[in-house]
Amino acid sequence: MLSRAFAEDASPEVLRQAYERWGGLVYALACRAMPAHDAEDVVQQTFVSVWRSRQSYDPASGPLGAWIVTIARRRIADHWKARSASELAVDPETLAGALDRGEGDPVLDAVQDSLTVQEELEHIGEPQRTIVRLAVLEDRSTAWIADSLAMPVGTVKSHLSRALRRLRDRWEETHAASA
Amino acid sequence: MQHLPDETLAALALGEAADGAPHLDDCPACRSEVDSLRSTADRFRLADLPALPPPAGVWDRIAAEIATDLPADAEAPATAGASAVPPALPFTPSSGAARGLEEGAEVTSIDVARRRRRRFSAGALIAACAASAAVAASAAVVVVTQLTGEPRSIGVSEATLDPLGELGPSVTPARAEVVEQDGQRLLVVDVDALPEVDGYLDVWLLDADAQQMVSLGVMDRETTQLALPADLDLAAYPIVDVSVEPYDGDPTHSGNSVWRGALGG
Ligand SMILES: [Zn+2]
Numbered sequence: 001m002l003s004r005a006f007a008e009d010a011s012p013e014v015l016r017q018a019y020e021r022w023g024g025l026v027y028a029l030a031c032r033a034m035p036a037h038d039a040e041d042v043v044q045q046t047f048v049s050v051w052r053s054r055q056s057y058d059p060a061s062g063p064l065g066a067w068i069v070t071i072a073r074r075r076i077a078d079h080w081k082a083r084s085a086s087e088l089a090v091d092p093e094t095l096a097g098a099l100d101r102g103e104g105d106p107v108l109d110a111v112q113d114s115l116t117v118q119e120e121l122e123h124i125g126e127p128q129r130t131i132v133r134l135a136v137l138e139d140r141s142t143a144w145i146a147d148s149l150a151m152p153v154g155t156v157k158s159h160l161s162r163a164l165r166r167l168r169d170r171w172e173e174t175h176a177a178s179a
Numbered sequence: 180m181q182h183l184p185d186e187t188l189a190a191l192a193l194g195e196a197a198d199g200a201p202h203l204d205d206c207p208a209c210r211s212e213v214d215s216l217r218s219t220a221d222r223f224r225l226a227d228l229p230a231l232p233p234p235a236g237v238w239d240r241i242a243a244e245i246a247t248d249l250p251a252d253a254e255a256p257a258t259a260g261a262s263a264v265p266p267a268l269p270f271t272p273s274s275g276a277a278r279g280l281e282e283g284a285e286v287t288s289i290d291v292a293r294r295r296r297r298r299f300s301a302g303a304l305i306a307a308c309a310a311s312a313a314v315a316a317s318a319a320v321v322v323v324t325q326l327t328g329e330p331r332s333i334g335v336s337e338a339t340l341d342p343l344g345e346l347g348p349s350v351t352p353a354r355a356e357v358v359e360q361d362g363q364r365l366l367v368v369d370v371d372a373l374p375e376v377d378g379y380l381d382v383w384l385l386d387a388d389a390q391q392m393v394s395l396g397v398m399d400r401e402t403t404q405l406a407l408p409a410d411l412d413l414a415a416y417p418i419v420d421v422s423v424e425p426y427d428g429d430p431t432h433s434g435n436s437v438w439r440g441a442l443g444g
Contacts, residue, residue: 015245023233023237023238026233027232027233028229028231029228032228043233044240044241047241048245049429051248052245052430053429078431082390113222114226136193136220137223157187157190158186160186160190160193161185164220165189168216
Protein backbone atom coordinates (compact mmCIF):
# COMPACT_ATOMS: atom_id res chain seq x y z
CA MET A 1 0.00 0.00 0.00
CA LEU A 2 2.83 2.35 0.89
CA SER A 3 4.49 1.27 -2.38
CA ARG A 4 1.51 2.50 -4.38
CA ALA A 5 1.17 5.72 -2.40
CA PHE A 6 4.84 6.43 -2.99
CA ALA A 7 4.63 5.71 -6.72
CA GLU A 8 1.47 7.75 -7.26
CA ASP A 9 2.08 10.75 -5.05
CA ALA A 10 5.36 10.80 -3.20
CA SER A 11 4.82 13.59 -0.69
CA PRO A 12 7.23 14.25 2.18
CA GLU A 13 4.56 12.68 4.39
CA VAL A 14 4.71 9.40 2.44
CA LEU A 15 8.51 9.53 2.70
CA ARG A 16 8.16 9.91 6.47
CA GLN A 17 5.94 6.84 6.60
CA ALA A 18 8.49 4.90 4.57
CA TYR A 19 11.17 6.09 6.99
CA GLU A 20 9.13 4.87 9.96
CA ARG A 21 8.61 1.51 8.29
CA TRP A 22 12.16 0.90 6.95
CA GLY A 23 14.46 3.44 8.64
CA GLY A 24 15.23 0.97 11.44
CA LEU A 25 16.12 -1.71 8.94
CA VAL A 26 18.44 0.59 6.97
CA TYR A 27 20.10 1.76 10.20
CA ALA A 28 20.63 -1.83 11.38
CA LEU A 29 22.16 -2.76 8.02
CA ALA A 30 24.44 0.27 8.04
CA CYS A 31 25.49 -0.37 11.66
CA ARG A 32 26.66 -3.77 10.58
CA ALA A 33 28.93 -2.11 8.04
CA MET A 34 30.36 0.88 9.92
CA PRO A 35 30.38 2.83 13.21
CA ALA A 36 26.99 4.11 14.37
CA HIS A 37 27.87 7.73 13.68
CA ASP A 38 28.57 7.01 10.01
CA ALA A 39 25.54 4.74 9.86
CA GLU A 40 23.34 7.72 10.74
CA ASP A 41 24.71 9.55 7.72
CA VAL A 42 24.00 6.53 5.53
CA VAL A 43 20.37 6.47 6.74
CA GLN A 44 20.08 10.15 5.91
CA GLN A 45 21.69 9.73 2.49
CA THR A 46 19.53 6.70 1.72
CA PHE A 47 16.23 8.44 2.37
CA VAL A 48 17.34 11.61 0.61
CA SER A 49 18.25 9.44 -2.41
CA VAL A 50 14.89 7.68 -2.12
CA TRP A 51 13.23 11.07 -2.26
CA ARG A 52 15.28 12.39 -5.16
CA SER A 53 14.95 9.18 -7.19
CA ARG A 54 11.24 8.86 -6.49
CA GLN A 55 10.32 9.24 -10.14
CA SER A 56 12.37 6.21 -11.09
CA TYR A 57 10.55 3.93 -8.63
CA ASP A 58 8.32 1.47 -10.45
CA PRO A 59 6.02 -0.55 -8.16
CA ALA A 60 5.67 -3.18 -10.90
CA SER A 61 9.33 -4.10 -10.51
CA GLY A 62 9.10 -4.73 -6.77
CA PRO A 63 7.87 -3.46 -3.42
CA LEU A 64 9.10 -0.17 -1.98
CA GLY A 65 10.99 -1.85 0.89
CA ALA A 66 13.16 -3.85 -1.50
CA TRP A 67 13.89 -0.74 -3.55
CA ILE A 68 14.89 1.16 -0.41
CA VAL A 69 17.24 -1.65 0.65
CA THR A 70 18.80 -1.56 -2.83
CA ILE A 71 19.45 2.16 -2.45
CA ALA A 72 20.86 1.59 1.06
CA ARG A 73 23.21 -0.96 -0.49
CA ARG A 74 24.55 1.73 -2.83
CA ARG A 75 24.91 4.34 -0.10
CA ILE A 76 26.82 1.83 2.04
CA ALA A 77 29.08 1.13 -0.94
CA ASP A 78 29.56 4.90 -1.40
CA HIS A 79 30.71 5.13 2.19
CA TRP A 80 33.47 2.64 1.50
CA LYS A 81 34.34 4.29 -1.76
CA ALA A 82 34.70 7.63 0.02
CA ARG A 83 36.97 6.03 2.56
CA SER A 84 39.26 4.70 -0.14
CA ALA A 85 39.32 8.10 -1.80
CA SER A 86 40.45 9.86 1.37
CA GLU A 87 43.23 7.37 1.87
CA LEU A 88 44.44 7.28 -1.69
CA ALA A 89 43.39 10.26 -3.66
CA VAL A 90 45.10 13.49 -2.75
CA ASP A 91 45.93 13.65 -6.42
CA PRO A 92 42.48 14.11 -7.96
CA GLU A 93 43.58 12.07 -10.99
CA THR A 94 43.27 8.97 -8.88
CA LEU A 95 39.76 9.75 -7.68
CA ALA A 96 37.96 7.84 -10.39
CA GLY A 97 40.12 4.80 -9.79
CA ALA A 98 39.60 4.98 -6.04
CA LEU A 99 35.84 5.20 -6.47
CA ASP A 100 35.93 2.14 -8.69
CA ARG A 101 38.07 0.17 -6.30
CA GLY A 102 35.53 0.66 -3.49
CA GLU A 103 33.91 -2.56 -4.66
CA GLY A 104 34.83 -5.79 -2.97
CA ASP A 105 35.78 -4.39 0.41
CA PRO A 106 35.88 -7.32 2.89
CA VAL A 107 33.76 -5.52 5.50
CA LEU A 108 31.28 -4.62 2.82
CA ASP A 109 31.16 -8.25 1.75
CA ALA A 110 30.15 -9.22 5.27
CA VAL A 111 27.16 -6.92 4.97
CA GLN A 112 26.06 -8.31 1.62
CA ASP A 113 24.35 -11.34 3.12
CA SER A 114 22.26 -9.18 5.42
CA LEU A 115 21.33 -6.88 2.59
CA THR A 116 20.42 -9.79 0.36
CA VAL A 117 18.24 -11.40 3.01
CA GLN A 118 16.40 -8.17 3.79
CA GLU A 119 15.96 -7.35 0.13
CA GLU A 120 14.64 -10.81 -0.59
CA LEU A 121 12.32 -10.80 2.43
CA GLU A 122 10.86 -7.54 1.18
CA HIS A 123 10.40 -9.12 -2.24
CA ILE A 124 8.74 -12.39 -1.32
CA GLY A 125 5.84 -10.69 0.42
CA GLU A 126 3.24 -12.19 2.69
CA PRO A 127 2.48 -14.78 3.85
CA GLN A 128 5.84 -16.27 2.79
CA ARG A 129 7.81 -13.70 4.76
CA THR A 130 6.05 -14.43 8.04
CA ILE A 131 6.18 -18.16 7.43
CA VAL A 132 9.89 -18.28 6.69
CA ARG A 133 10.69 -16.05 9.66
CA LEU A 134 8.64 -18.18 12.04
CA ALA A 135 10.07 -21.44 10.73
CA VAL A 136 13.72 -20.49 10.39
CA LEU A 137 14.35 -17.68 12.86
CA GLU A 138 11.93 -18.72 15.58
CA ASP A 139 12.21 -22.43 14.91
CA ARG A 140 8.44 -23.01 14.88
CA SER A 141 7.04 -26.26 13.52
CA THR A 142 4.94 -26.18 10.37
CA ALA A 143 2.00 -27.48 12.45
CA TRP A 144 2.34 -24.55 14.87
CA ILE A 145 2.55 -22.04 12.01
CA ALA A 146 -0.41 -23.58 10.20
CA ASP A 147 -2.41 -23.35 13.38
CA SER A 148 -1.57 -19.76 14.20
CA LEU A 149 -2.08 -18.53 10.63
CA ALA A 150 -5.20 -20.66 10.16
CA MET A 151 -3.72 -22.18 7.04
CA PRO A 152 -3.47 -25.79 5.84
CA VAL A 153 -0.19 -27.51 6.80
CA GLY A 154 0.46 -28.34 3.14
CA THR A 155 0.23 -24.66 2.17
CA VAL A 156 2.68 -23.67 4.89
CA LYS A 157 5.11 -26.34 3.74
CA SER A 158 4.94 -25.26 0.15
CA HIS A 159 5.45 -21.55 1.00
CA LEU A 160 8.39 -22.49 3.19
CA SER A 161 9.96 -24.63 0.51
CA ARG A 162 9.63 -21.88 -2.11
CA ALA A 163 10.96 -19.15 0.18
CA LEU A 164 14.04 -21.18 1.13
CA ARG A 165 14.83 -22.04 -2.48
CA ARG A 166 14.36 -18.47 -3.52
CA LEU A 167 16.86 -17.29 -0.91
CA ARG A 168 19.32 -19.93 -2.00
CA ASP A 169 18.98 -19.00 -5.67
CA ARG A 170 19.45 -15.36 -4.86
CA TRP A 171 22.69 -16.07 -3.00
CA GLU A 172 23.93 -18.15 -5.87
CA GLU A 173 23.14 -15.31 -8.26
CA THR A 174 24.98 -12.69 -6.21
CA HIS A 175 27.95 -15.01 -6.03
CA ALA A 176 27.93 -15.62 -9.76
CA ALA A 177 27.65 -11.86 -10.28
CA SER A 178 30.57 -10.94 -8.03
CA ALA A 179 32.81 -13.78 -9.21
CA MET B 180 13.53 -44.39 -7.57
CA GLN B 181 10.93 -41.70 -6.73
CA HIS B 182 12.59 -38.61 -5.19
CA LEU B 183 11.09 -36.75 -2.23
CA PRO B 184 8.81 -33.77 -2.92
CA ASP B 185 10.30 -30.27 -2.47
CA GLU B 186 8.14 -29.61 0.58
CA THR B 187 9.42 -32.71 2.34
CA LEU B 188 13.03 -31.81 1.57
CA ALA B 189 12.54 -28.33 3.05
CA ALA B 190 10.85 -29.79 6.16
CA LEU B 191 13.75 -32.21 6.61
CA ALA B 192 16.24 -29.36 6.21
CA LEU B 193 14.52 -27.51 9.06
CA GLY B 194 14.71 -30.56 11.29
CA GLU B 195 11.10 -31.61 11.06
CA ALA B 196 10.46 -35.30 11.29
CA ALA B 197 9.09 -36.24 7.90
CA ASP B 198 8.05 -39.54 6.40
CA GLY B 199 10.77 -39.36 3.80
CA ALA B 200 13.73 -39.57 6.22
CA PRO B 201 14.70 -43.16 5.34
CA HIS B 202 14.92 -42.25 1.63
CA LEU B 203 17.81 -39.94 2.44
CA ASP B 204 19.98 -42.86 3.50
CA ASP B 205 19.79 -44.27 0.00
CA CYS B 206 19.66 -41.14 -2.15
CA PRO B 207 22.67 -38.81 -2.47
CA ALA B 208 20.69 -36.35 -4.64
CA CYS B 209 17.99 -35.72 -2.03
CA ARG B 210 20.60 -35.72 0.74
CA SER B 211 22.58 -32.98 -0.95
CA GLU B 212 19.41 -30.97 -1.56
CA VAL B 213 18.57 -31.17 2.15
CA ASP B 214 22.12 -30.12 3.05
CA SER B 215 21.96 -27.18 0.71
CA LEU B 216 18.61 -25.99 2.09
CA ARG B 217 19.91 -26.46 5.62
CA SER B 218 22.91 -24.24 4.95
CA THR B 219 20.60 -21.66 3.37
CA ALA B 220 18.58 -21.64 6.61
CA ASP B 221 21.79 -21.34 8.68
CA ARG B 222 22.98 -18.47 6.57
CA PHE B 223 19.60 -16.81 6.89
CA ARG B 224 19.82 -17.02 10.70
CA LEU B 225 23.29 -15.47 10.66
CA ALA B 226 22.35 -12.72 8.25
CA ASP B 227 19.13 -11.73 9.94
CA LEU B 228 19.23 -8.65 12.04
CA PRO B 229 16.52 -6.90 14.00
CA ALA B 230 15.59 -3.35 13.04
CA LEU B 231 17.37 -0.70 15.08
CA PRO B 232 15.56 2.61 15.56
CA PRO B 233 17.80 5.41 14.25
CA PRO B 234 18.65 8.12 16.81
CA ALA B 235 16.26 11.03 17.13
CA GLY B 236 17.24 13.84 14.81
CA VAL B 237 18.00 11.71 11.74
CA TRP B 238 14.53 12.31 10.30
CA ASP B 239 14.83 16.04 11.00
CA ARG B 240 18.02 16.14 8.97
CA ILE B 241 16.35 14.25 6.11
CA ALA B 242 13.38 16.64 6.21
CA ALA B 243 15.73 19.63 6.19
CA GLU B 244 17.69 18.25 3.27
CA ILE B 245 14.71 17.45 1.06
CA ALA B 246 13.18 20.83 1.91
CA THR B 247 15.94 22.44 -0.16
CA ASP B 248 14.50 20.60 -3.20
CA LEU B 249 10.97 21.85 -2.72
CA PRO B 250 9.76 25.07 -4.32
CA ALA B 251 8.59 27.56 -1.70
CA ASP B 252 4.97 27.37 -2.82
CA ALA B 253 4.88 23.56 -2.68
CA GLU B 254 3.09 21.83 0.15
CA ALA B 255 5.33 22.07 3.19
CA PRO B 256 6.22 18.72 4.75
CA ALA B 257 3.55 18.22 7.40
CA THR B 258 5.71 16.39 9.88
CA ALA B 259 7.17 16.77 13.32
CA GLY B 260 10.56 17.33 11.70
CA ALA B 261 9.27 20.04 9.44
CA SER B 262 9.43 22.66 12.15
CA ALA B 263 13.21 22.40 11.88
CA VAL B 264 13.12 22.90 8.12
CA PRO B 265 14.68 26.23 7.24
CA PRO B 266 13.00 28.76 4.94
CA ALA B 267 13.29 27.98 1.24
CA LEU B 268 16.05 29.48 -0.87
CA PRO B 269 15.38 32.96 -2.22
CA PHE B 270 15.59 31.96 -5.88
CA THR B 271 12.07 30.63 -6.24
CA PRO B 272 9.27 31.48 -8.63
CA SER B 273 7.44 33.46 -5.97
CA SER B 274 10.42 35.56 -5.00
CA GLY B 275 10.94 39.06 -6.36
CA ALA B 276 14.70 38.61 -6.22
CA ALA B 277 14.44 35.58 -8.47
CA ARG B 278 12.39 37.42 -11.07
CA GLY B 279 14.81 40.32 -11.04
CA LEU B 280 17.73 37.95 -11.41
CA GLU B 281 16.11 36.18 -14.33
CA GLU B 282 15.43 39.35 -16.23
CA GLY B 283 18.77 40.92 -15.47
CA ALA B 284 21.12 38.00 -16.00
CA GLU B 285 21.03 35.88 -19.09
CA VAL B 286 22.14 32.55 -17.82
CA THR B 287 20.78 31.93 -14.35
CA SER B 288 17.77 29.68 -14.36
CA ILE B 289 15.64 28.77 -11.40
CA ASP B 290 16.52 25.16 -11.98
CA VAL B 291 20.19 25.87 -11.63
CA ALA B 292 19.59 27.91 -8.50
CA ARG B 293 17.58 25.16 -6.89
CA ARG B 294 19.82 22.42 -8.07
CA ARG B 295 23.09 23.91 -7.10
CA ARG B 296 22.80 23.27 -3.37
CA ARG B 297 21.91 19.69 -3.74
CA ARG B 298 25.07 17.74 -3.46
CA PHE B 299 27.10 18.88 -0.52
CA SER B 300 28.12 16.09 1.81
CA ALA B 301 25.80 15.58 4.75
CA GLY B 302 27.90 17.68 7.12
CA ALA B 303 28.22 20.61 4.77
CA LEU B 304 24.53 20.42 4.04
CA ILE B 305 23.48 20.61 7.65
CA ALA B 306 25.69 23.63 8.11
CA ALA B 307 24.31 25.15 4.92
CA CYS B 308 20.74 24.58 6.09
CA ALA B 309 21.34 26.15 9.47
CA ALA B 310 22.90 29.20 7.92
CA SER B 311 20.79 29.40 4.79
CA ALA B 312 18.23 31.93 5.99
CA ALA B 313 20.84 34.54 6.82
CA VAL B 314 23.16 33.82 3.91
CA ALA B 315 20.36 33.63 1.39
CA ALA B 316 18.83 36.88 2.55
CA SER B 317 22.07 38.81 2.17
CA ALA B 318 22.78 37.19 -1.22
CA ALA B 319 19.41 38.33 -2.51
CA VAL B 320 20.06 41.90 -1.41
CA VAL B 321 23.44 41.95 -3.13
CA VAL B 322 21.99 40.60 -6.37
CA VAL B 323 19.16 43.11 -6.47
CA THR B 324 21.49 46.01 -5.71
CA GLN B 325 24.01 45.11 -8.38
CA LEU B 326 21.40 44.43 -11.04
CA THR B 327 20.79 48.16 -11.21
CA GLY B 328 24.41 48.78 -12.27
CA GLU B 329 25.94 48.13 -15.70
CA PRO B 330 26.36 44.44 -16.48
CA ARG B 331 30.02 43.54 -16.36
CA SER B 332 32.06 40.44 -16.75
CA ILE B 333 35.30 40.13 -14.83
CA GLY B 334 37.61 37.16 -15.02
CA VAL B 335 38.26 35.87 -11.51
CA SER B 336 39.95 32.55 -11.95
CA GLU B 337 40.63 30.02 -14.69
CA ALA B 338 41.71 26.45 -15.31
CA THR B 339 42.82 24.13 -18.06
CA LEU B 340 40.89 20.89 -17.79
CA ASP B 341 42.90 17.85 -18.76
CA PRO B 342 41.19 14.84 -20.32
CA LEU B 343 41.12 11.70 -18.19
CA GLY B 344 39.38 8.36 -17.84
CA GLU B 345 37.96 6.15 -20.55
CA LEU B 346 36.95 9.04 -22.80
CA GLY B 347 40.20 10.92 -22.17
CA PRO B 348 41.98 9.83 -25.35
CA SER B 349 39.06 10.93 -27.53
CA VAL B 350 38.76 14.52 -26.30
CA THR B 351 40.98 17.61 -26.32
CA PRO B 352 41.73 19.73 -23.22
CA ALA B 353 38.90 22.03 -22.06
CA ARG B 354 38.91 25.41 -20.37
CA ALA B 355 37.04 26.70 -17.34
CA GLU B 356 36.78 30.28 -16.15
CA VAL B 357 35.01 31.94 -13.24
CA VAL B 358 33.48 35.25 -14.25
CA GLU B 359 31.38 37.73 -12.36
CA GLN B 360 28.28 39.07 -14.00
CA ASP B 361 25.66 41.22 -12.33
CA GLY B 362 27.04 40.26 -8.93
CA GLN B 363 26.64 36.59 -9.70
CA ARG B 364 29.66 34.34 -10.12
CA LEU B 365 29.47 32.00 -13.10
CA LEU B 366 31.62 29.10 -14.14
CA VAL B 367 32.08 29.04 -17.91
CA VAL B 368 33.24 25.72 -19.32
CA ASP B 369 34.48 25.64 -22.89
CA VAL B 370 35.16 22.48 -24.88
CA ASP B 371 36.13 22.00 -28.53
CA ALA B 372 33.51 19.29 -29.01
CA LEU B 373 31.11 17.39 -26.78
CA PRO B 374 31.86 13.66 -26.65
CA GLU B 375 29.14 11.08 -27.28
CA VAL B 376 28.24 9.72 -23.86
CA ASP B 377 25.88 7.19 -22.39
CA GLY B 378 23.99 9.54 -20.07
CA TYR B 379 24.82 13.22 -19.62
CA LEU B 380 27.76 15.41 -18.66
CA ASP B 381 27.69 16.98 -15.20
CA VAL B 382 29.98 19.79 -13.99
CA TRP B 383 31.28 19.64 -10.41
CA LEU B 384 33.53 21.54 -8.04
CA LEU B 385 35.60 19.31 -5.74
CA ASP B 386 37.66 20.09 -2.69
CA ALA B 387 41.37 19.27 -2.84
CA ASP B 388 40.84 15.86 -1.23
CA ALA B 389 37.90 15.03 -3.48
CA GLN B 390 35.90 14.41 -0.31
CA GLN B 391 33.29 17.08 -0.78
CA MET B 392 31.74 18.02 -4.04
CA VAL B 393 28.99 20.18 -5.35
CA SER B 394 27.19 19.72 -8.64
CA LEU B 395 26.82 22.89 -10.67
CA GLY B 396 24.68 21.49 -13.45
CA VAL B 397 24.49 19.83 -16.82
CA MET B 398 26.93 20.55 -19.64
CA ASP B 399 24.95 20.24 -22.85
CA ARG B 400 26.72 22.63 -25.20
CA GLU B 401 30.25 23.55 -26.11
CA THR B 402 30.18 26.68 -23.98
CA THR B 403 28.21 26.16 -20.79
CA GLN B 404 27.66 28.82 -18.13
CA LEU B 405 26.65 27.70 -14.67
CA ALA B 406 25.82 29.82 -11.62
CA LEU B 407 28.02 29.36 -8.54
CA PRO B 408 26.30 29.28 -5.13
CA ALA B 409 26.71 32.70 -3.53
CA ASP B 410 28.19 31.30 -0.34
CA LEU B 411 30.53 28.81 -2.00
CA ASP B 412 34.20 29.36 -1.09
CA LEU B 413 36.16 28.74 -4.29
CA ALA B 414 39.37 28.31 -2.32
CA ALA B 415 37.75 25.32 -0.61
CA TYR B 416 36.51 23.86 -3.92
CA PRO B 417 39.35 24.54 -6.34
CA ILE B 418 38.93 21.59 -8.71
CA VAL B 419 36.63 21.63 -11.72
CA ASP B 420 35.46 18.18 -12.79
CA VAL B 421 33.21 17.05 -15.64
CA SER B 422 31.73 13.58 -15.26
CA VAL B 423 29.52 11.26 -17.26
CA GLU B 424 26.39 10.53 -15.23
CA PRO B 425 24.06 7.70 -16.20
CA TYR B 426 20.31 8.29 -16.08
CA ASP B 427 19.94 6.21 -12.92
CA GLY B 428 18.40 8.71 -10.52
CA ASP B 429 21.53 8.54 -8.37
CA PRO B 430 22.56 12.08 -7.45
CA THR B 431 26.12 11.25 -6.44
CA HIS B 432 29.24 11.46 -8.62
CA SER B 433 29.53 8.46 -10.93
CA GLY B 434 33.32 8.29 -10.59
CA ASN B 435 33.56 8.44 -14.37
CA SER B 436 35.27 11.77 -15.13
CA VAL B 437 36.16 13.13 -18.56
CA TRP B 438 37.95 16.39 -17.67
CA ARG B 439 39.49 17.77 -14.56
CA GLY B 440 41.70 20.71 -13.59
CA ALA B 441 42.49 23.08 -10.72
CA LEU B 442 41.41 26.72 -10.72
CA GLY B 443 44.21 29.24 -10.29
CA GLY B 444 44.52 33.02 -10.17
ZN1 LIG C 1 15.93 -38.83 -3.78
